Amino acid sequence: MNGESIFWLPAASVQGRATDTLFFALLALSAFIFFTVLVLIVTFAVRYRHGSGAPRGEMPAFARREFEIGWTAATFFLFIFLFWWATTSQFATYDAPADAMEVHVTAKQWMFKTQSPSGPREINALHVPVDTPVRLVMTSEDVIHSFWVPAFRFKRDIIPGRLTQDWFQADKVGSYHLFCAELCGTDHSQMIGQVVVMTKPDYADWIARQPQGDDLATEGGKLFVQLGCAGCHGGRAAVRAPNLAGIFNREIPLADGNHVLADERYIRDSILQPRREVAAGFEPVMPSFAGVVSEDELTSLVAYIRSLRVSGTTGEAVR
Ligand code: HEC
Ligand SMILES: [Cu+2]
The missing domain is CATH 1.10.760.10 (Cytochrome c-like domain)
Structure with a gap:
């Protein structure tokens, strides 16, 4: 799902789409179980209502054993599968591809400073090329902050005294909100910015137009x-x-x-x-x-x- 709608935030990164797929799978599964249980409740309530002639004797043997074992095993394996799916998609965000573009992020009260090795310094903004893996190396100068780009489904805490790494790959050109997602002081709500995803030629142009500072x-x-x-x-x-x-x-x-x-x-x-x-x-x-x-x-x-x-x-x- 990546259509834009008033109900759904567009996804603009590979990881974002993977997260959405997982989310919808869980939603569909929950909905299926919810309606199954609902139908059973209503069916049984009507069938075995007071005074109905439905049989109330012993359960048939298969319902006591095979059925019980079957659904216990099925849900067990289903949960193992969900666990495997969610963990692998989470762990995949820790290991950036070797050729990823490296961006340093320093958070402080109340701004994000970003810098790619050859690019300019930016404040509350980050320009990246589309379809390119970007590895963020993040640290904080004061308290805990969190780098959150909802459209990428990307949120990682930034901890003082520690380097936190994570990566994303934007796959849709556009400008996306960047928020601090950790209450970090009076102006926490002002700690917002933009991640601008550009086509590769536009990005090269943009880099070339920046004032030539020192790398x-x-x-x-x-x-x-x-x-x-x-x-x-x-x-x-x-x-x-x-x-x-x-x-x-x-x-x-x-x-x-x-x-x-x-x-x-x-x-x-x-x-x-x-x-x-x-x-x-x-x-x-x-x-x-x-x-x-x-x-x-x-x-x-x-x-x-x-x-x-x-x-x-x-x-x-x-x-
Ligand atoms: C007084 C001399 C001195 C100064 C000044 C100094 N260093 Fe060192 N540095 C050393 C010695 C001796 C070691 C090896 C012992 C150790 O690991 O502490 C070392 C180790 C290191 C290492 C680990 C290297 C390795 O091979 O494991 C790094 C990195 C380093 N220094 C960077 C710096 C930087 C950057 C600065 C300036 C901000 C700096 N040093 C200033 C003497 C110095
Ligand atoms: Cu913050």
Whole structure:
């Protein structure tokens, strides 16, 4: 179901349609059971009303055993099937395809700030191309918010101090409401915006028309110097600190013998709580930058570190 009507909100994403299909299947099933029970109640009420001549003796044997076993098993398997259906469609929203466009969302009282790696910064707006998987990497600067796009049937809480990821794929061009769905303070009701889904050519045009700011990684590179990271992590630093080139998505050995995947979560935590997971072979001398860097700055720093490659000739970090 995706027709527009006064009863039904249009669905504009692949996930939204899947959610609707599940919803209508449950509705149809509930309606079927409701009417079956209703018909049986009325039938029995009339047939066995006071004074009627209907037989009231023993139940036939098949109704006592086979019938009982049959409907118990049938409903059991039906519920298992519904559980499987609902869970798989829910879990599918956690694993974005590898080629998904990545968008960072920072929520704060009372706005959503969004940014795709090559696109501009937007406030209470997000432009995306149609038929393209979009992975949202979300965090909050203050309290719990929730990113809700009803037309995508997409709602995920955004939690301070944690990266929440989820993805959607819009399949219909248009402009859709974005709401905060978690009561987050006085102006919660003003925390609204638009997700604009554009055709791919329109989107490319739109990107080209944006004022050329720095991309995330370039901004992160500047911060890396300003905040003194380069003083330790740079090529000629006096302190022995890990070379950050190429660490992204690699397994990092830790001082406690464990290994950890250097994903965004790890890099973020390395900056905010460097003592928690210390890289093997290094002294825990890195200061915490919690309270020093904002969420936006963290996002840029992570983008910068992700963009670093090991230079083939000098072995140093280059972009
Ligand atoms: C005083 C020197 C120093 C400064 C300043 C410093 N670091 Fe570090 N950093 C280290 C050392 C030493 C380690 C390895 C021990 C550890 O994991 O805590 C490290 C670890 C890391 C790691 C984990 C790397 C790995 O291989 O596991 C990341 C990411 C990182 N730092 C990023 C940064 C960023 C970003 C900044 C600036 C905001 C910064 N560091 C500032 C010394 C420093
Ligand atoms: Cu909010």
